[in-house]
Amino acid sequence: MAAMRPLVHPSVDDVTVEGILHALADPVRVAIYAGLAASEKGSSCSAFLQLDNREIPKSTLSQHFRALREAGLIRSERQGVEMRNTTRCAEINSRFPGLLPALMGAYQQQLIDRMKAAKRKGSKAKSG
């Protein structure tokens, strides 16, 4: 028992904006997506078990990958004992031009702002 059905990848025409936004409204999933986008040949799931100094349980991680997959943001294919995950950003970019760059750019901006804020606070209070 416990079926282990094949992975679902929507066609690019079935990808929805609300699906993308929902998937990328979660910081963990954004970090995963950004990591995949940065790596040239994709990454396994377990590459993200430790993320941003935080332990992610692997069942949780599996759910996050599923969310990204079913939103159409990534493609996952088995490669031996592990999974090769890659972004589908080219496809999505051709359907919704500029959406993903804008999203990721805003997250990047937010990260910069937060680092600046942390630095300000750090110099004010000497040592957290």
Place this chain on the structure above:
Amino acid sequence: MAAMRPLVHPSVDDVTVEGILHALADPVRVAIYAGLAASEKGSSCSAFLQLDNREIPKSTLSQHFRALREAGLIRSERQGVEMRNTTRCAEINSRFPGLLPALMGAYQQQLIDRMKAAKRKGSKAKSG
């Protein structure tokens, strides 16, 4: 009893990308936001009780406005017996340049694609 506390509007510096995406991952809220963006002097809540040929219960509508407000996307102020809701898109645009246009543009694209698909289907099956 039943407190009716004052409306919460985050400062623009406290607006988060994940908050915006979560708020705009809901088609009803997107329709509201788009409606507000289109109207010159803002709209009341009840202007959206009927939306896209669908009845929205007013308690539900109230929650949607709250979600948009607390994500920092709109500002609501009482004006007599009703509420004046306006977008905060200028503020957000200066913090996350291009994010909102990209989002709304993608939704617009999706709408166009759906209309095209419906037309195709309509001419194939004569009268769906």
Place this chain on the structure above:
DNA sequence: TTCAATAGTTCGCAACATATGAACTAACGA
């Protein structure tokens, strides 16, 4: 004042979603 009308909010609960430990499947190599 008191009453009614209009516009939103809050409450309570049912339905749905999410996070995670435990138990599982799947591929590989010894």
Place this chain on the structure above:
DNA sequence: TCGTTAGTTCATATGTTGCGAACTATTGAA
């Protein structure tokens, strides 16, 4: 066949959402 590594599924506890009913707030009569 067994062990190992990688990921999925299940059960469940906890969180979130949708909506009817009951409430608050403001205005405008009477």
